[in-house]
Amino acid sequence: MRRVPGVAIAVDVVLFSIRDGRFSVLLVRRNAEPFEVRWALPGGLVKDDESLEQAVLRELAAETGLVKLPAAMHLEQLRTYGAPGRDPRRRTVSVAYMAFLPDLPAPEAGGDTPLALFWPVSEVTGPPAMPLAFDHPRILEDGVERARGKLEYTSLAASFLEEPFRLGDLRRIYEEVWATRLDPSNFRRKVLNQRGFVVPHGLRAGSTGPRGGRPAELYGRGDAFLLWPPLRRDNDELNDPTEGRQAAAGDGG
Amino acid sequence: MRRVPGVAIAVDVVLFSIRDGRFSVLLVRRNAEPFEVRWALPGGLVKDDESLEQAVLRELAAETGLVKLPAAMHLEQLRTYGAPGRDPRRRTVSVAYMAFLPDLPAPEAGGDTPLALFWPVSEVTGPPAMPLAFDHPRILEDGVERARGKLEYTSLAASFLEEPFRLGDLRRIYEEVWATRLDPSNFRRKVLNQRGFVVPHGLRAGSTGPRGGRPAELYGRGDAFLLWPPLRRDNDELNDPTEGRQAAAGDGG
DNA sequence: GCAAAAGTGTTGACTGTACACCCATGT
């Protein structure tokens, strides 16, 4: 593999979703060198006349079949990675983006598109960590930390849900991403006291879940983005002696 | 000016300091097209075999004479700007960095270096705004907002001070950057209650200022980076599309 | 003495947390 002079601009996307209740990230399986057969973040080179965001959307469509993206999707720039040697072929500076998507039916692999799958984050980051291509482990790690942090002071958690949703659904987003448990009653109060975080939908849930329970009120996303005071991931609650639940450790399943 | 094919990678630096008590940013005067004679953020093209951060430090040295940078300087990636057409010569993707520097004696213009000066941020951002080169107004704006925000939840304000410093000096950093007033006694308590924000220096200030006042105790930077709870600038206008208030009286949902 | 800056003490309002308790549904 010869090194080529000059620089290239690429974009990579850390696309998070909650699949089957698990905090997950979209990966594509590489079918060419370098790192053939390894899993990687979706992405590719930026064309000469397109913006960085246009490149992100184009690559998402091409590599994952995500053509019609939901309006609720959140997309933001994460960080830029430009160490010499991070791509063995040539100097490549990659602008990484982070996206939040609701649990869609099946944006996975298409017939003419590469194999794309959502993986639970804990299975990818390990231990043991999956051997992703390039410096993608680092990018994913940065994305995970940023996502966890952003849930604290923004309304982005609602981006993982399709409308309408129940406050319990919203709470489970936080619990899953933070790997913690939150008091349902206090969570409810905090969310409702944030003006514009959620807006009442006026209806009630029909089915209440697998094992009964009172039907919940339904809500939609409000127009507030920043939250004050922030919701907090209190690591103190992880030391719950009464019950052991999936905490920080990846359970492989 | 002909457009050249291919892409280029550049870095730009938003270098903040407090000069004579004013929140200031380092600008260089361009002496070539495009945007000749306009002021711009220091920066330049990334060489083929250097990292992005190395490029930042090299450009700072070359354009501003800042060769021996103080260890206290904070440098972090801000954001990447890659819109087609942001540089009329060729497609250029610029990775912007943000730096905090203490008020140094005179890193300004050198004989063989371009003219570099610290400008008070309020004079540059206006109104009326200075016509900076390229999309540098936007980059500066992003940097200012990020800097103001980071002072809330990190100990970075101390990066603007040379050790040892007085708590009043630290408070004036916040007051200047946020353009606000803080209660001296409450500020003192908050800062001292943050473990590792500042550490006692054991001495007292000799001169107490132009108009007297009790000599202050002296402090140095601690090793904590994140602060909890954060210090806050006026939270009232943080967010919200100003609609129905629900202030103290809880409305039960 | 007076002004100014540093530093201490106090108070009342507000906020977060823990947890008891009621509500409405599936099985």
Add this chain to the structure above:
DNA sequence: ACATGGGTGTACAGTCAACACTTTTGC
């Protein structure tokens, strides 16, 4: 009936803003 998730009430503790007050300097 009972388990389960939704939702309300409440009390205690901690935090924060406001501000009165003392200390120590320059002038």
